[in-house]
């Protein structure tokens with residue numbers, strides 16, 4: 001269990017996290033929020049790569065503010081940062097092996113077996129000998145995920161993990177993460193509301209460094225109940241609408257003339273919560 005209390009981080013006096021309270025347990029939690037809401041800052045604090053200015057984190061009874069406990073926590077977490085900054089001349093295998101060394105997997109044979117295991121998990125076995133600079137963006141993203149899986153962490157922290165993945169890879173990613181979520185705590189940030197709807201049993205929406213919503217994806221979608229409409233004519237007064245593939249108009253906000261209600265999705269709830277509907 002991970003308990004976050006009153007977490008605060010300021011940059012130049014401006015709060016990126018503003019007294020955030022959150023509890024994380026086993027399962028997959030998605031973090032949504034507009035650019036600059038504080039998602040990466042929160043994940044970096046959890047990953048112990050950034051020290052908060054105030055508040056506390058208790059992860060499995062360990063306090064990352066205390067050096068010895070921080071090291072113990074690092075052994076139990078895997079982190080996919082937003083911008084992994086890989087060494088381009090390393091092969092995929094060597095790069096993951098290097099991270100495994102940093103994670104103190106000292107037995108060479110066991111470490112290499114673990115590197116092969118995580119590369120297989122992300123379907124990169126056939127690219128093990130390929131240099132990082134020759135991998136596609138999606139392959140690099142999977143490599144970033146592979147290194148986060150080393151040592152079977154209890155806490156998996158994924159900052160925008162689906163960026164650059166094609167639909168097939170995205171499906172494999174969802175299958176892998178939902179399987180991991182059965183036994184460990186997964187927290188991932190994303191701008192993809194479909195990922196949240198498909199994968200997360202819980203969603204937290206951050207806004208201005210605070211939790212503006214904490215509940216299930218269905219509950220988030222429910223915020224837009226009675227706010228999503230389909231009509232045959234373009235709704236002249238609506239601010240947000242678009243033409244769907246079947247030629248009808250979908251509106252989020254007040255009911256346009258002769259429109260019928262349709263079921264909201266996670267994105268509708270998210271936009272309504274943030275007040276971006278008409």
Ligand SMILES: Nc1ncnc2c1ncn2[C@@H]1O[C@H](COP(=O)(O)OP(=O)(O)OP(=O)(O)O)[C@@H](O)[C@H]1O
Nearest residue numbers: 011012015016033034035036037038039040041042
């Ligand atoms: N190293 C830094 N120096 C100064 N300001 C920073 C730094 N890192 C983040 N910030 C600021 O803190 C706020 C929160 O940033 P953060 O990256 O956590 O947001 P985010 O929700 O992850 O955004 P995005 O969706 O764009 O990735 C922003 O206003 C950002 O400009």
